[in-house]
Amino acid sequence: MNQLKLSFAKYLLNSLALLFMLIGIGSKVFAQKKAKLAIYDKKNLIAWCIVPFDSKKRGPEERAEMLKKLGINKLAYDWRDEHIPVFDKELKVLKENNIKLQGFWFASGPNPEKDKNLQVILDMLKRNKAKTQLWCTFWGFDQESQIEKVKTASVAVGYVAGKLAEIGCSLGLYNHGGWFGEPENQVQIIDYLKMPNIGIVYNFSHSEHQIDRFSQFYPKILPHLYAINLTGLKGGIPATVVPVGEGNMEEGLMRTIMNSSYKGPIGIINESFAPDAEDGLMMNMKGIKEILEKLKISK
Numbered sequence: 001m002n003q004l005k006l007s008f009a010k011y012l013l014n015s016l017a018l019l020f021m022l023i024g025i026g027s028k029v030f031a032q033k034k035a036k037l038a039i040y041d042k043k044n045l046i047a048w049c050i051v052p053f054d055s056k057k058r059g060p061e062e063r064a065e066m067l068k069k070l071g072i073n074k075l076a077y078d079w080r081d082e083h084i085p086v087f088d089k090e091l092k093v094l095k096e097n098n099i100k101l102q103g104f105w106f107a108s109g110p111n112p113e114k115d116k117n118l119q120v121i122l123d124m125l126k127r128n129k130a131k132t133q134l135w136c137t138f139w140g141f142d143q144e145s146q147i148e149k150v151k152t153a154s155v156a157v158g159y160v161a162g163k164l165a166e167i168g169c170s171l172g173l174y175n176h177g178g179w180f181g182e183p184e185n186q187v188q189i190i191d192y193l194k195m196p197n198i199g200i201v202y203n204f205s206h207s208e209h210q211i212d213r214f215s216q217f218y219p220k221i222l223p224h225l226y227a228i229n230l231t232g233l234k235g236g237i238p239a240t241v242v243p244v245g246e247g248n249m250e251e252g253l254m255r256t257i258m259n260s261s262y263k264g265p266i267g268i269i270n271e272s273f274a275p276d277a278e279d280g281l282m283m284n285m286k287g288i289k290e291i292l293e294k295l296k297i298s299k
Contacts, residue, residue, distance in 0.1 A: 036258040037295060039266055040288050046074040046267040047281055048104045048229055049205075051083060055275035060086060060093035066278050067099055070285070074265060076103035076135060076227075084120060091128045102227065102265060103135040103172060103201065110140040110156050118160065126167045133226055134164055135201050137176035146188075149179060154192045161195050172201035172226045181206060183217040190224055197289050199226040205269055206249065208238035214253060222260060229267030230254070231288060243280075245287020254291055 038044065047067055058066060067075060075094060077085075094101050104121060112118050125132065138156050141149045161171040173189065175181035183202065190198050200221050204211070211233055232247030233239040246251055267289070270280025 037292060039263060040254070040292055042071045043073060044265050044284070045072050045285070046076050046227060046229070046265050047072050047277075048103075048267040049078055049269035049271040050075075051119050052080050053270045053272070054277035056277070058277070060090045063090075063124060064093050064097040064099055068097060070278070070281055072216070072281070073098065074100045074102040076105070076267060077101060078105040078211040083116075087120075087124045088128060091124070091130055101132045102234065102267075103131055104131045106134050106136045107176070108136065108138050108156060108160070110138070110152060112138075112156050112160050116142055118163070122163055122167065125169060131168050132200070133170045133172045133199070134160065134228075135172045135174045136160060137174045138180045139178055141179055150176040150185070150188045153180060153185075154189050157189055157198065158193050158195065161193070161198050165195070165197050170197040170199060170226070172199050174201045175203055175210075176206050182210065183221045187217075187220050187224065198224075199225070200224045201227045201229065201265075201267075203229040204233060204253070205229060205241050205271065207233070208241065211239055211253070212248065214236045215256070218229035218256065223260060225262060225264055227265050227267050228257060228262070229269060230284065230288070231269060233281075243283040243287055244268065245284075245290050250287075251291050251294060253286075255295055258295065 047070075050063070056062070063075075066075070077090060083090075091101060104125070106118060106121060108115055108118065121134070126132075138153060141153050143149050143152055149231070157171065157173070164171050172181075173186045175183060175186070179185055183200070184201055190200070202221060202225060207214075210217075228251065230244050232242040232244045233249040234242045234247040239247070239249060268278045268281055268284040270284075273283055274280035
């Protein structure tokens with residue numbers, strides 16, 4: 001009888017040990033998945049394409065108030081000529097409200113040294129001691145061969161990156177169509193220049209003709225990524241840009257991103273989604289939340 005009790009006790013202890021081990025493994029898997037999903041948390045979101053795309057024409061204070069209301073603590077600043085006079089005020093208000101200036105928009109042809117707005121931006125960033133990224137697209141590279149395009153584009157990119165390095169800022173290459181907007185070409189430029197302050201800002205909103213190659217080029221751009229800006233993508237190729245959650249492609253793309261080594265911020269945009277920038281941001285936040293519920297229960 002004593003031997004039987006001893007065997008049962010040993011069996012019970014082994015069973016409990018196995019149970020605790022399984023609970024531990026399950027908790028570890030849950031924690032790992034939660035960590036992966038964290039890149040889509042509200043605190044990791046960047047508000048983008050909300051300054052010119054806002055029917056309420058919010059000023060710096062109203063914009064900061066809106067972002068705080070939404071729980072977003074990062075802004076990438078896009079602008080038009082009418083906003084130049086309030087650049088300094090925008091940075092001041094962001095700092096006062098603990099909102100990070102994640103990026104600042106600039107677009108250039110092959111001769112950025114001749115663009116007066118570049119110097120305006122550089123002076124403003126230096127004056128405000130802002131350490132940020134210039135999100136920049138380039139155009140005008142019509143040389144015949146690929147290597148000539150890379151070399152010519154690298155002159156323009158290298159010039160801007162060099163000026164930014166002088167004030168402690170970085171350059172994010174921004175896909176906005178054309179030859180320069182192809183991710184593989186951006187990687188070639190980065191490899192050619194080998195400058196430490198150049199990375200990539202990848203945008204779903206300008207990926208309509210290339211998103212079918214995402215699984216091929218994503219591993220190439222991954223080491224260089226500063227930010228990923230989400231939208232929904234609907235249909236085939238070319239895809240149609242829609243708010244997050246209204247497409248048929250973004251869920252799979254978001255899963256790929258979360259399962260990769262990417263730990264950077266995630267941008268959400270308004271642009272043409274809603275007249276009011278707040279409504280546009282909320283549409284995308286709602287879509288992300290719905291997709292996250294699916295990702296939580298998927299393998």
